[in-house]
Amino acid sequence: MCVDCVKSQFPDRGNTCLEAGAYLLNYDRCAACQERDVLQSSHRSREEVDEEEIITYNHVCQNCHHVVAKHEYTFSIIDDYQEYTMLCLLCGRGEDLISVSPEDPRKMASLF
Template identity: 55%
Template sequence: LCSSCARQCTGNTCLDNGSYLMNFLGCANCQQRDFVLISNKTMVDEDEEEIVTYLHKCKNCDHVIARHEYTFSVVDDYQEYTMLCMLCGKGEDSISVMPDDPRQSAPLF
């Protein structure tokens, strides 16, 4: 696998499908900057965690650009998301399953 990226993004964006093309400079094999295909997509439920993996491939020469991994789980009262990919970057997010997120509450005093 190779990196065809200008930079990696971090933050709370976690893609379970698709590609973050802002980072894509072009294929390291054929130097074309075209659509990126998704192949070999798998989804596994393992120990109350959903894991989605797939390959980003060059549309023109079928070169593997990056391996993408996305995970989802529920821990306590929070939905936890993570993403790790040389093309899309690294991201993680946590969202409360409650109507009001206790972490967002303002202190009373």
């Protein structure tokens, strides 16, 4: 990972969790070749560990193949909720928890 390629390290993205793509607003330029071009994804892998899906890939400069950041996205089901997380120097930190039920019990409790 290269801190010189990004404007801000691990920005807080709230509940935004990207399984693919890149947060290009945070991309300054490639520290190796000084170009600011579209990033490619490389070394994409998907594995399941203890009922958790983990997707990882590298954000790579398309000109010189310098690795800008490693992106990690996870998905799991915990009780009645789908949990998503993202951790990436470029795309940031994010997590989200969504009910699998049509009526989210957390939202219903806040009504009373």
